[in-house]
């Protein structure tokens with residue numbers, strides 16, 4: 001996280017400056033009170049009025065400083081959260097595809113949203129706010145010693161219990177918070193299933209069972225929230241009690257000091273104001289420390305992600321005339337071995353038809369080539385300018401044209417209409433589309449158009465026609481067989497006529 005603070009050092013200097021000025025002003029309130037109380041003894045109304053005016057100006061300035069300090073610590077926390085999100089996006093762009101596949105995008109989505117909010121509020125903000133309160137606390141203690149040494153000793157004695165609370169409560173508060181967070185995660189997962197599977201449980205008339213499932217996680221969340229709140233209010237109440245003891249204790253002791261003429265009334269009023277400036281940071285310490293400890297864990301998560309060293313190492317490049325070269329490959333998933341000592345060379349000059357039963361590893365073979373899956377043994381080489389038309393593609397929010405060109409600012413319209421034509425897309429170029437608005441077949445055709453527009457030298461096409469009717473399938477296959485570019489083609493629907501158009505058939 002250090003790099004983020006270094007990057008915003010000017011803002012941090014500004015925040016520190018305003019924090020020091022504001023702390024001085026807040027502590028200065030007590031001096032003002034002493035001056036005002038002492039001035040009541042002087043029998044000069046005009047002088048008193050001037051003084052009142054000065055006090056008014058002082059509080060105007062204090063309000064201005066307050067505004068700058070408070071807004072700048074909040075803004076700086078938001079800016080740091082933004083910097084972390086930017087950095088994470090760059091990091092994600094460098095992740096090897098197989099890691100994104102493994103780690104799943106939901107994890108990164110929570111890091112970019114809810115976890116980032118936590119980082120801002122519980123980590124960055126708590127550092128600046130806690131830092132400010134510490135400055136205020138130190139100033140107030142120093143000034144109180146300057147005003148009256150003996151009474152300050154009593155203040156120090158009376159704040160000891162408050163100093164201990166954060167340390168005794170900290171671990172339990174933190175554990176409770178973690179439990180709530182965990183239950184919240186479970187609740188969110190259950191809630192997501194409840195919503196996403198809604199059509200299924202409704203169709204199967206299982207409303208009661210699924211509402212009961214939802215209720216369980218919902219109730220567990222509430223139980224933990226109640227437990228957490230009960231304990232945290234115990235701590236808050238103790239804090240409140242000790243704050244009162246400190247505040248009124250100082251009045252009682254101060255009253256005695258006035259009786260024995262060791263203190264003036266003005267000093268006592270100033271002192272009680274100082275005690276407020278001392279006890280407020282103490283009062284807030286428990287919650288700031290526990291929040292910060294939680295926030296630090298979140299910060300650690302971000303740190304691990306951002307400093308994660310596994311970069312997308314370049315897949316080895318195959319020689320000029322090769323599209324992909326797999327040597328002695330072994331791929332195992334927990335329950336089965338898909339490839340063992342498998343070798344194959346895809347030559348750019350040839351067209352391959354890949355066939356095989358469902359689940360036999362056709363898609364896995366392509367994913368290997370495009371680094372979406374890591375092989376246990378063996379090596380994978382890929383040629384230059386090779387494209388992939390995956391079995392399942394993604395449609396971005398935007399026009400069809402933007403989806404095909406992937407939001408390019410300059411468009412080759414000739415090439416675009418050619419790609420649309422070959423893919424048999426019937427949607428107009430400027431129609432708004434999205435991942436949920438296109439049919440399975442349209443998505444597959446869009447995916448092909450994208451790869452064609454990108455001008456690759458060779459294509460790996462996975463089940464392009466699985467969601468298409470026979471007529472459209474035949475048309476697209478005919479178009480494809482007439483393009484200049486060669487390709488490897490996975491298909492479930494093959495026959496003698498289709499097979500004869502390929503140079504080699506690979507059966508998995």
Ligand SMILES: Nc1ncnc2c1ncn2[C@@H]1O[C@H](COP(=O)(O)OP(=O)(O)OP(=O)(O)O)[C@@H](O)[C@H]1O
Nearest residue numbers: 333334338356357358359360361362363364365463
């Ligand atoms: N990341 C993964 N983790 C565990 N198992 C996986 C993973 N990816 C694929 N598999 C399994 O490997 C097998 C092969 O999957 P693959 O998608 O390559 O099959 P396919 O031949 O393309 O099938 P289809 O014709 O149905 O598309 C399947 O049994 C699948 O469940």
Ligand SMILES: [Mg+2]
Nearest residue numbers: 362363391463
């Ligand atoms: Mg497949």
